[in-house]
Amino acid sequence: MSEKEKGKKSKKKTGLGLAIWILMFLIILIVFLVKQEEIKENFDKSGATALIEKKIGKDIFDDKKNESKSPESEKTTVIDLTKNIKKKESQPKKEQTVTEKADNSEKTQLAEKQAAEVEKKLSQIKKEESKTEVALKPVEKKETLAVEKVQETKKEENIPAKSNSEQRQSQIAQEPKVETKSAPAPVVDTNTMKAKICFVALDSDGPVVRKEVTRTVSKDSPLLGALKALLSGPSPNEIKTGCKSYIPPESQLLGVSVKNGVATLNFSEDFQFNPDGPDAANIQLMQIVYTATSFPTVNSVQFLIEGKNIQYLTEGVWIGSPLGRNRF
Numbered sequence: 001m002s003e004k005e006k007g008k009k010s011k012k013k014t015g016l017g018l019a020i021w022i023l024m025f026l027i028i029l030i031v032f033l034v035k036q037e038e039i040k041e042n043f044d045k046s047g048a049t050a051l052i053e054k055k056i057g058k059d060i061f062d063d064k065k066n067e068s069k070s071p072e073s074e075k076t077t078v079i080d081l082t083k084n085i086k087k088k089e090s091q092p093k094k095e096q097t098v099t100e101k102a103d104n105s106e107k108t109q110l111a112e113k114q115a116a117e118v119e120k121k122l123s124q125i126k127k128e129e130s131k132t133e134v135a136l137k138p139v140e141k142k143e144t145l146a147v148e149k150v151q152e153t154k155k156e157e158n159i160p161a162k163s164n165s166e167q168r169q170s171q172i173a174q175e176p177k178v179e180t181k182s183a184p185a186p187v188v189d190t191n192t193m194k195a196k197i198c199f200v201a202l203d204s205d206g207p208v209v210r211k212e213v214t215r216t217v218s219k220d221s222p223l224l225g226a227l228k229a230l231l232s233g234p235s236p237n238e239i240k241t242g243c244k245s246y247i248p249p250e251s252q253l254l255g256v257s258v259k260n261g262v263a264t265l266n267f268s269e270d271f272q273f274n275p276d277g278p279d280a281a282n283i284q285l286m287q288i289v290y291t292a293t294s295f296p297t298v299n300s301v302q303f304l305i306e307g308k309n310i311q312y313l314t315e316g317v318w319i320g321s322p323l324g325r326n327r328f
Contacts, residue, residue, distance in 0.1 A: 192216050195226040198290035199234050200283055201242040208283060210290065211243050223263065223295055224256050230291050246283040248274060254307070261299035262322050263292045272305050278315040285317065286328040293325055300324040 032039065194214050201211040213234070217225030231251060234243035248270050255266035265288065274281040285303070292298045300322035304310075311320035 191219055193219050193222055195222055195229075196291065196294040197226060197230050198287045198294075199230075199238065199243040199245055200287065201244060210286070211241075212290075212294075213238055213243065221256075223258065223292060223298065224253070226291055226294070227253055227256065227265070227288070230287060245287065246274065246276060246280040247271075247287060248284070255304075258297055261297065262302055263298045263300070264302045264304060265292070266304040266307055269306055271303075272310070273314040278317055281313050281315045281317045282328065285319070285323060289323050289325060289328065 193216070195217045196212045197215050199211050199213060200208045203209050215226065215229045217229065230245070231247060231253060233245050233247075233249065250268075250270035252268040252270070253265065254268060255264075257264045271284075274284060288303075289301050292301050301324075302309075302322045303319040309320065311318065313319060
């Protein structure tokens with residue numbers, strides 16, 4: 001085949017393609033014009049018309065209708081509508097103000113009437129009270145006059161005069177009685193008791209003498225309370241009277257028990273050594289024994305040091321057996 005024949009065939013093909021496209025376009029236009037309303041409804045349902053209007057800014061299907069409307073007619077209708085709306089809104093406001101004023105005036109009139117009625121009732125009540133007071137006053141005066149007349153008639157009658165003694169007794173009976181309040185009784189603590197504590201004092205001649213003082217201790221454990229009071233030493237007032245203790249101040253009472261009249265007292269190691277010598281050690285033992293044996297259940301004392309039965313104190317004083325008052 002030559003090149004001319006090939007060119008003719010290609011031209012024929014392009015012509016046929018264009019003709020087919022033109023026919024298709026015409027068919028679509030005809031269908032569109034015939035079924036315009038159905039297509040519009042479908043577009044409205046699917047929301048395609050809204051998208052097209054946003055992009056293009058026009059209504060595709062209502063161009064002819066929009067062209068028939070003039071801008072001047074739109075302006076006039078809008079203005080008329082706004083005027084009518086303003087007129088309608090202004091009228092009820094005036095009516096409301098008039099009705100509100102009428103209601104307010106009626107309320108004020110009712111309030112004034114009620115206040116006037118209340119004032120009238122109050123004035124009537126006051127008048128009635130004043131009348132009753134006026135009516136009662138002459139009655140009270142009559143009663144007082146009658147009482148005075150009765151008293152005068154009693155005086156005029158021949159009543160025997162009272163003797164001086166009877167008058168004195170009547171005066172005493174009429175005088176107000178003065179009640180003499182006694183001092184309240186001291187409160188006695190039933191859970192405490194008195195105990196004797198043995199301290200010592202220096203006599204004017206020089207020797208050491210016993211000096212017992214009284215302290216208040218608990219009834220639950222009186223021996224323990226008395227021994228703790230002894231270890232704490234004399235009070236400031238007792239020191240002024242010459243009381244003194246030779247028990248080492250660091251001594252501590254670790255335990256107390258009483259059996260068959262023997263009080264077993266367990267002291268700390270500080271009790272074993274007396275810095276003032278053997279005589280002071282004897283005095284400290286005497287203070288303990290006399291304080292413990294002041295109770296009727298104790299006859300002697302057995303000394304222990306840290307729970308052990310030691311024979312002698314550091315100064316050589318015997319504590320290996322129970323000690324009684326006859327030891328000192």
